[in-house]
Every structure is written in structure tokens, then in C-alpha cells.
Amino acid sequence: MTEAPVLGMGLGMPSRLRRLGPRVGLAAALVLLFAALSLARPNFLTVANLINLVRQISINGILAVGVTFVLLTGGVDLSLGSLVALTGVAAASFAHPGQFPVIVPVAIGILAGAACGVLNGVVVTRGRVAPFIATLGMMTAARGLALLISEGKPVSNLRGSFTVIGSGQVWGVPVPVLVLCLVALAASVVLRKFRMGRYLYAVGGNQSAARASGVRVNRVKMFAYTLCGALAGLAGVVLAARITTGQPNAGAGYELDAIAAAVIGGTSLSGGTGGAGGTVLGALLMGVINNGLDLLNVPSYYQQIVKGVIIVGAVWMDRSRQNK
Amino acid sequence: MTVLEARDVSKSFAGEKALSGVSLDIHRSEVHALVGENGAGKSTLMKILAGQLEADSGSVAFHGERGVAMIHQEPMTFPDLTVAENICMGREPAGRFPGTVDRRAMRREGAALLERLGSRLDPDRNMRGLSVGLMQMVEIAKALAREAEVILMDEPTSALSAHETNLLFDVVHDLTGDGVAVVYTSHKMAEIFRIADRVSVLRDGRHIATHPASELNERRLVALMVGRELEAAPAREPAAVEAGAGVGGGSEEEQGVALEVRGLSKPGKLHGIQLKVRKGEILGITGLMGSGRTALACALFGLAPAKGGEIRVNGRVVRIANPSDALSNGIAMVTEDRQASGIVPRMSVEQNLTLPSLGAVSHGPWIDGRAERKMATAQMRALSIKASSPRQEIAGLSGGNQQKVMIGRALLTNPGILILDEPTRGIDIGAKAEVHELIRKLAREGKAILMISSEMPEILALSDRIVVMRGGAISAELDPRTATQEQILEHAMPEGA
Numbered sequence: 001m002t003e004a005p006v007l008g009m010g011l012g013m014p015s016r017l018r019r020l021g022p023r024v025g026l027a028a029a030l031v032l033l034f035a036a037l038s039l040a041r042p043n044f045l046t047v048a049n050l051i052n053l054v055r056q057i058s059i060n061g062i063l064a065v066g067v068t069f070v071l072l073t074g075g076v077d078l079s080l081g082s083l084v085a086l087t088g089v090a091a092a093s094f095a096h097p098g099q100f101p102v103i104v105p106v107a108i109g110i111l112a113g114a115a116c117g118v119l120n121g122v123v124v125t126r127g128r129v130a131p132f133i134a135t136l137g138m139m140t141a142a143r144g145l146a147l148l149i150s151e152g153k154p155v156s157n158l159r160g161s162f163t164v165i166g167s168g169q170v171w172g173v174p175v176p177v178l179v180l181c182l183v184a185l186a187a188s189v190v191l192r193k194f195r196m197g198r199y200l201y202a203v204g205g206n207q208s209a210a211r212a213s214g215v216r217v218n219r220v221k222m223f224a225y226t227l228c229g230a231l232a233g234l235a236g237v238v239l240a241a242r243i244t245t246g247q248p249n250a251g252a253g254y255e256l257d258a259i260a261a262a263v264i265g266g267t268s269l270s271g272g273t274g275g276a277g278g279t280v281l282g283a284l285l286m287g288v289i290n291n292g293l294d295l296l297n298v299p300s301y302y303q304q305i306v307k308g309v310i311i312v313g314a315v316w317m318d319r320s321r322q323n324k
Numbered sequence: 325m326t327v328l329e330a331r332d333v334s335k336s337f338a339g340e341k342a343l344s345g346v347s348l349d350i351h352r353s354e355v356h357a358l359v360g361e362n363g364a365g366k367s368t369l370m371k372i373l374a375g376q377l378e379a380d381s382g383s384v385a386f387h388g389e390r391g392v393a394m395i396h397q398e399p400m401t402f403p404d405l406t407v408a409e410n411i412c413m414g415r416e417p418a419g420r421f422p423g424t425v426d427r428r429a430m431r432r433e434g435a436a437l438l439e440r441l442g443s444r445l446d447p448d449r450n451m452r453g454l455s456v457g458l459m460q461m462v463e464i465a466k467a468l469a470r471e472a473e474v475i476l477m478d479e480p481t482s483a484l485s486a487h488e489t490n491l492l493f494d495v496v497h498d499l500t501g502d503g504v505a506v507v508y509t510s511h512k513m514a515e516i517f518r519i520a521d522r523v524s525v526l527r528d529g530r531h532i533a534t535h536p537a538s539e540l541n542e543r544r545l546v547a548l549m550v551g552r553e554l555e556a557a558p559a560r561e562p563a564a565v566e567a568g569a570g571v572g573g574g575s576e577e578e579q580g581v582a583l584e585v586r587g588l589s590k591p592g593k594l595h596g597i598q599l600k601v602r603k604g605e606i607l608g609i610t611g612l613m614g615s616g617r618t619a620l621a622c623a624l625f626g627l628a629p630a631k632g633g634e635i636r637v638n639g640r641v642v643r644i645a646n647p648s649d650a651l652s653n654g655i656a657m658v659t660e661d662r663q664a665s666g667i668v669p670r671m672s673v674e675q676n677l678t679l680p681s682l683g684a685v686s687h688g689p690w691i692d693g694r695a696e697r698k699m700a701t702a703q704m705r706a707l708s709i710k711a712s713s714p715r716q717e718i719a720g721l722s723g724g725n726q727q728k729v730m731i732g733r734a735l736l737t738n739p740g741i742l743i744l745d746e747p748t749r750g751i752d753i754g755a756k757a758e759v760h761e762l763i764r765k766l767a768r769e770g771k772a773i774l775m776i777s778s779e780m781p782e783i784l785a786l787s788d789r790i791v792v793m794r795g796g797a798i799s800a801e802l803d804p805r806t807a808t809q810e811q812i813l814e815h816a817m818p819e820g821a
Contacts, residue, residue, distance in 0.1 A: 193690055193691055193693075194689045194690060194691065195682045195683070195686050195689055195690075195691055196689060198675065198679070198682060198691065201668070201670075201671065201675075202668050202671065202675075202679055205668040205669065205670050205671055206664075206665075206667065206668040206669065208664055208665035209665050209666055209667060209668050209679075210668065210679070211627070211646070211647060211665075212625075212627060212647050212657065212659050212665050212666070213647070213679040213680040213733065214647050214648040214650075214651040214652075214680045214737075215648075215679070215680075216646075216648055272668070272670050273670055
């Protein structure tokens with residue numbers, strides 16, 4: 001298992017190496033890409049470009065960390081893109097100048113996402129609907145709700161203290177990047193050190209065994225879907241702040257990018273293995289590739305093809321390594 | 325008349341030698357038993373003989389025409405297809421139009437093969453929900469459907485009741501009469517001497533000897549397997565607590581009763597179960613497949629709660645709706661199917677051990693890594709679990725060690741009542757003896773133990789009282805000091821059979 005708590009005793013070197021395996025491969029790929037791009041385009045390795053790069057991945061990164069929790073239980077969440085739109089619109093509606101303190105729209109965005117996550121979880125656990133179907137329904141319904149409450153129009157005229165979440169900087173670091181770092185760090189701690197984290201791996205690794213060990217399987221799944229929804233809400237807030245509007249059409253296809261980042265980072269679609277660190281590396285790899293192709297003036301149509309190949313290629317490599 | 329031969333076969337996994345230079349001949353019409361402790365290389369050799377694994381060096385030659393079939397220890401079936409579809413998988417009778425299946429012929433064939441096995445299983449029912457024993461029956465029927473010339477059976481009887489085992493052996497007799505060779509592994513000595521013509525012994529991946537079964541006895545065979553003479557299994561000790569007649573006694577002292585069950589019912593599964601288990605007592609529960617043994621255990625542990633009746637723990641009525649309720653009432657269970665509902669394969673030995681007990685090593689939501697490691701290593705030492713480190717993935721352990729982890733996991737919850745469903749299924753003789761000794765020790769320490777087993781010698785040797793089940797009800801309660809296998813069987817067999 002990849003998220004074993006790292007303790008002393010220096011035991012089991014081979015298993016430790018194996019545990020790091022997928023991440024080492026990923027990190028190596030990243031380093032190679034960095035080197036190649038730096039050589040090919042002098043303006044790649046500039047502070048401005050790198051900051052831009054990390055900011056570009058921050059939303060996908062937050063979503064990917066959230067969906068990692070669901071993937072670990074063996075589930076999936078396809079509603080993320082729509083939730084980004086819905087929560088962005090909901091937050092923006094409360095973020096007009098002089099209306100409420102900034103905490104209100106932020107909280108509303110996150111809570112709206114969490115509420116949708118709770119609903120996803122209830123349908124999956126109580127209703128025993130396959131996660132694919134349950135969240136597919138949410139994907140469609142949440143998009144409709146976003147269009148409904150915004151009357152199909154972008155919600156604009158947002159106060160400065162809200163938009164700073166998307167465009168502001170702290171000590172030169174963009175706020176979205178800080179948010180991603182905090183989310184990834186917290187997620188990593190939960191997965192490695194918290195009981196709930198262990199239960200997530202157990203449920204995904206062998207649900208019957210987890211149940212027979214007294215793990216409340218439904219509660220664990222509820223936690224995963226709710227947290228995933230809440231993080232989608234956070235991503236929705238960050239996106240709305242950055243583009244200074246609540247866009248009901250935003251976020252289309254974001255769920256697939258998030259799942260791709262998690263899978264490239266070593267999280268298994270069948271549950272039980274993976275982690276937040278790998279997911280962030282996966283998101284970073286996707287971002288570097290996008291950025292690099294931009295700098296190399298590769299048309300965006302080609303970029304999509306390349307992205308598709310990378311997603312499949314990364315998992316393929318991972319599989320062939322495992323089968324050795 | 326050699327039909328299958330292995331020459332100088334070696335195989336390693338991740339640097340560990342599983343087989344080294346094994347040579348073996350399988351003759352037509354023979355039952356060839358392959359014995360050895362777990363980890364001796366039996367399963368690996370079987371898979372290589374079946375062509376499912378490739379040897380690193382050496383060769384396997386097949387001198388027949390129709391092929392080799394293998395029946396796995398853990399049945400590999402398609403749960404959402406019917407029994408008949410499973411039996412005919414890959415060789416479905418062709419229908420009138422190209423690419424279609426003649427479903428009626430398939431059903432007929434399935435039914436005929438099941439009948440040959442003496443099974444009354446409905447060929448139209450789904451595989452999902454069948455017990456391990458019934459699934460294995462289907463697997464055997466599948467091999468028969470292939471008319472294989474060599475059938476390899478890896479522990480075919482480990483999950484079969486005595487009745488089903490008898491049926492299987494009849495079938496094996498028929499098969500060898502038709503010229504088929506049966507290669508067979510088992511940990512059950514009595515079975516080996518009952519049906520094997522020749523016996524090959526493996527130890528640590530090496531071929532130690534092949535002898536006609538008639539030239540061996542149990543003692544000599546065990547000595548070949550373990551490389552030394554073992555002492556005979558210790559005889560049954562008298563019960564720590566004088567176990568009275570139990571059911572219906574009314575007047576007995578209630579104090580020592582850890583678990584009491586009154587009128588436990590579940591439509592179609594359990595009918596008015598009454599039992600009492602005292603502290604320090606081992607209650608053996610036996611019966612044929614589907615007699616309700618496992619259903620009873622699952623009801624007590626909350627895996628499949630009962631619909632009616634009452635469960636009392638230490639005299640107090642408790643409600644058990646899920647395993648979490650059971651654990652908090654001091655009931656722990658080791659499930660029958662280690663792979664399906666026991667281990668979390670990608671987790672470490674340590675994490676498997678502590679899974680239900682994380683609360684005891686946590687501060688709020690935080691797991692105290694040091695306390696967890698301490699808990700796990702202490703338990704690994706106490707049960708002499710052999711693993712390279714607490715962080716080794718449990719999937720890499722032998723069956724016996726995995727089972728010890730499962731028992732260790734249950735014990736870490738500090739239960740007063742321990743339910744063991746087939747505690748020694750599919751583990752080798754050495755580990756079995758250890759598990760038996762452990763069960764006795766736990767009883768001496770005052771735990772109330774419900775041990776479900778289809779192995780009569782195990783039931784007779786360990787139990788303080790024996791309950792026999794049939795058709796979801798208790799059909800008899802016997803005293804192991806006087807009971808015989810025949811007597812148990814008589815109460816276990818369907819009435820009028």
C-alpha cells in the first residue's frame with residue numbers, strides 16, 4: 001500500500017522502494033520534461049512562467065485531490081465540473097460589492113459543493129446506485145441548477161476582496177497555489193495519519209474485509225463524497241474569483257482532467273491504492289505538458305491528442321511495472 | 325503410461341525460489357497426491373503442470389490429446405452467469421445459427437454433469453451467492469465437461485462437507501476408471517490414504533520422494549513432509565468449565581454464560597436457534613454445506629443479521645445490526661473465506677492486524693504510529709507470524725500466516741466471544757497444529773469460542789460440546805468424549821437420506 005505511515009525502524013527496504021516506485025517514475029518524467037523544455041525554450045524556466053504554470057494547475061489540482069478520496073474507495077465522481085460551475089455561480093451571487101463579508105460567498109461555495117457531495121454519497125450508499133451513474137446524474141442536474149440560478153448569464157460585478165482569491169499573491173505566491181498546497185498537505189495528513197484515511201484504503205482494498213473489521217463502510221464513503229464535493233466547491237470559488245465571474249458554463253470536462261491527474265499519480269481506479277502526493281505530481285505533469293506545448297506553439301487541437309496519449313501511456317507504464 | 329511429465333522444473337518469484345529442479349511423472353488412471361507444507365511449492369507446481377505458469381527452467385511434456393484442467397483452491401467463477409454457463413464456459417454447444425449458443429443443450433449438459441457429481445444444484449441459478457463448496461462443485465463439473473485427461477485439483481475438499489467429499493471421491497474413482505489421471509493436493513492425511521495411488525512429497529520447493537500410497541503410513545508421510553518425526557497431536561483436554569447438557573437445562577448457573585442465543589431466526593436460513601456458550605468453553609458447530617453454520621455465525625457477528633430472536637452477551641440483551649455492533653459487544657469473528665472477506669491484500673501485515681482496533685492506538689482521529697507498531701509487533705511475536713517486516717504486504721504471506729494474522733486481528737479487539745469459521749481451512753499441518761494449540765489456549769484464558777468446522781477430527785479433538793446443524797436448525801448436541809464421526813454424520817445428513 002502506498003500510504004503507509006512512514007515510521008522509523010528502517011524495515012522492509014524493498015517494500016519502501018516499491019512504495020515510492022510510481023512516484024519516482026513520475027518525478028523522473030517531470031525532471032526530464034523540465035530539462036528538455038528549458039533547453040528548447042529559454043522562457044520556460046523563468047519565475048513568471050513557472051508561477052503561471054502552477055497557477056494553471058491549481059484548480060485541477062484541488063479537484064484531483066478531492067477525487068482521489070473517492071477513487072480510493074473504489075468509486076468515481078463525474079459531477080466535479082458541474083459542481084465547479086454551480087458553486088462558482090452560488091458564491092458569486094453573494095460576492096457583489098458591499099453585500100456580505102467575503103467569508104460568506106466562500107462558505108456558500110464550499111457548503112454548496114459539500115451538500116451535492118452528501119447527495120452523491122447518499123445515492124451511492126443508501127440507494128446502492130453505481131457511483132458512475134449517481135454522479136453522472138449529479139453532473140447533469142448541477143449544471144441545470146447552475147444555469148437556473150444564474151438565469152443562464154454570467155454573474156459578474158464581484159468585490160475586490162473576493163477576486164483577490166483568484167488573482168492575489170502572498171509573498172509572490174499566487175493565492176490559488178497556496179490553496180492547493182494547503183489542500184494537498186491536509187489531504188496527505190488525513191490519508192496517512194488519520195483513522196479515516198486508513199479506512200478509505202481498507203474499503204477500497206477489500207470492502208467485505210473492512211466491513212468484517214467493524215469499519216462503517218457507508219460512513220467512510222459518505223466522507224469521501226462529501227469531502228470531494230466540498231473541494232469542488234473550493235475550486236469553484238477559486239475559479240469564479242480568478243475569472244471575476246460566476247460562469248454557469250464553466251468547468252466542462254474538469255472532472256476527467258482531475259481523474260486523469262489522480263490516475264497518472266498512481267491512484268487506482270479500482271480503489272485501495274494511491275495518495276494525495278502522487279495526485280499533485282500527476283496534475284503537475286499534465287500542467288507542464290500543457291505549458292510546454294503552448295510555449296512550443298503546438299496548436300491546442302494537438303495538445304488534446306498529446307494529453308490523451310499521456311493519460312493512457314502513464315497508466316500503461318504503471319501496469320507493466322506492476323506485472324513484472 | 326506417463327501422460328504428463330515435468331523434468332527438472334525450477335521457478336522463482338521475486339528472487340525467492342519456489343521450485344528447484346523438480347521432476348515428476350503422472351500416469352494415466354492414477355490418483356497422484358502432491359503433499360507438502362504450505363510454501364513447499366505444491367500450488368506452483370500444479371500451475372506449471374497446468375500450463376498456467378511458465379517454468380524458469382526445465383520442461384513439461386504432455387503425452388495426451390485433450391488436455392489438462394485445473395481446479396483452483398479459490399474457485400474462479402463468473403458470478404453473474406448461471407451454473408450451466410459457468411460449466412460450459414469456452415465450449416458452449418453451438419446453436420442453429422453461427423455464433424449462437426444452444427442454451428437448452430447447455431442446460432442439459434450442465435444438469436447431467438452435476439448429477440454425475442451427485443449435486444442437486446439448479447443449472448439455471450446464478451453463481452453469485454453460492455457457497456465456496458458449491459462453487460467448487462461447479463468447477464469440478466467444468467473440468468469434467470472438458471473431458472480432460474489430467475485433472476489437477478488444488479485442495480478440492482478443503483471447503484467440502486464429508487458428504488460432498490465422499491461424492492467427489494466416487495467421481496474421482498470413475499474418472500480414473502476411464503483413464504484420467506487426477507493430481508490432487510490436500511492437507512487431510514486420511515483422504516490421501518483413502519484415494520491416492522501414489523504420493524509425491526515436496527519440501528521447500530524440492531521433490532523429496534514419490535512412493536505408492538500402500539508403502540506409506542501417516543507418520544512416515546508427515547516425517548517426509550516436515551523432514552523430521554512429529555509427535556502425535558495432543559489428545560483432547562477436559563473442558564475447563566464443566567459443560568453441562570446446556571440447551572433446555574433451565575436451572576443451571578447463569579454466571580459463566582458469555583453468549584446466549586434464544587430463538588434466533590432468519591427466514592429460509594435459520595430456525596429457532598437456541599444456544600449457550602460459557603466462558604472458557606469451545607463450542608464446536610458442524611453440519612453439511614448450507615446447514616446454517618455460517619448463517620448462524622454471520623447473524624451473531626452482524627454480517628447478515630437475524631430477523632427474529634434474542635442474543636444475550638453476559639446476560640444482557642444486545643442488538644447486533646452490523647459487525648461494528650458485534651465488536652463493541654465483545655464478539656469477534658474470523659471469517660470463512662480469507663481472500664473474499666478477510667485480508668485487505670494491498671495493506672501491510674501491520675495494517676491488517678490493527679484495522680478493527682485503530683481506536684485503541686489513536687488520539688481522536690490521529691493514529692499513533694508508534695503505538696500501532698507496538699501493538700502489531702507484539703501480536704506478530706505472540707502468534708509467531710512469519711513476515712519479513714510488519715510492513716510487508718499481507719498478500720505475500722503463506723496461507724497459514726495470513727490466517728494467523730486474521731486470528732490476531734480478531735484477538736486485538738479483546739473479545740470475550742470468538743467465532744472461528746473454518747479456522748484451519750487450507751493451511752498446512754504445522755500451522756494447523758499451532759492454530760489448534762492457540763484455540764485451546766484462548767479457551768483456557770476464559771474466552772468463549774464458537775468454532776465452525778467441517779473437519780470432524782478437528783471438531784472432535786477441540787470441542788467441549790458439539791452442536792450439529794441441519795437445514796438451518798440444531799439437530800443434535802453431542803458430547804465429544806463419547807461422540808463418533810458416524811454419529812455426527814447421522815445428525816448432519818438430510819433426514820431420510
